[in-house]
Amino acid sequence: MSDTLDVGSAGAALGERADGWLDATDLPTGGSERLPVTVVNGADDGPVLWVTGGVHGDEATGVAVAQDVAGVAADHAADLAGAVVAVPVVNPAGLRRSERTSYYGGDDPNRHFPDTDRDASRPPETQERIDTRLFEALTDSADLLVDCHTAQVGSMPFTIRDRVLYGDARGEADATELAADLDRLAGALGLPVLTEYPAEEYVEQSLQRSTAGAALNTAGIPAVTAELGGHSVVEAAARRAGVAGVVAAAVEFGLLPSVPEGVAAAGADVPAAPVEFPVRRFVGPRAESAGLVRHRVAVGEAVAAGDVVAEVVTPHGEVIERVESDRDGYVIGRAEGLAVYEGQAVATMAVRDDGDLVVPRDAGEDG
Ligand SMILES: [Zn+2]
Structure with missing residues (x-):
């Protein structure tokens, strides 16, 4: 087995960082749509943590968090057990126009990831094909995923923990085991944790086909969505909170021995939940x-x-x-x-x- 971790054109040897690209789709004007990817491969073995951002093209702070987590990991690659893979711009078409959706068909890229329990009568369109390519790269190596988003103007940072569904694709015992790791990941970020909508509304909104939803419910990978303040500009406090949260999750799952100097403590920059109940x-x-x-x-x-x-x-x-x-x-x-x-x-x-x-x-x- 090779010690190099390859994602798209980025192949990082042990203890190294590599930047590269994942091919998304060809463009009518020539060239291709590519997603930037950074692989930081630790000096030791351990879990592979994926950090994605920008699946909604106007959610600036999430992009910055994915970039900066890769930077922290690279600075501490010698202490890293496992690897960090960052894809900061999942929706380049949306980013170019500062819009949530892509423009191949106006679809929300965060609703077209694979769902094994779904029967489709139409063949996949462009965005769904792109999502499937990213999903395949993700499930090739990921043990954990944090997908970075932002919410409304003036909103507070929080973590969304999806419900773990059981049924045809996964039994209740496996779902319960997955939920324990999910809960641990969600808590590690240090932001207020909100459980996602009830199952019926969740599937109705195609959230099992979001980046984190599909990673969790289709692939069985513990995955959360971090909502990091308002959209359109990188918000300093929310960026710090996001980086602190993902780094704390890396510490929780043994990728790093401790939170490196210069990274804030998880939750230090954000308001706590004002209520005690779930x-x-x-x-x-x-x-x-x-x-x-x-x-x-x-x-x-x-x-x-x-x-x-x-x-x-x-x-x-x-x-x-x-x-x-x-x-x-x-x-x-x-x-x-x-x-x-x-x-x-x-x-x-x-x-x-x-x-x-x-x-x-x-x-x-x-x-
Ligand atoms: Zn979003």
């Missing part, structure tokens, strides 16, 4: 009236059921609706824009979660 991601509450939004709760502030989260006012400033939360939790981000239409969410929240982390994929299947 929470999940929730989009809401929602306005019933069209109008202009006045937020009444700050990001990171606890909310009890019945509290007013926002008011909706007319163009003249008259209050026409008080939008209340029907759940306990806290606000992690506000919907962007002053305007709201009927049925639209005014915030994203972490709300009390009494559900299980390990759940049947098809709730109807088991009764």
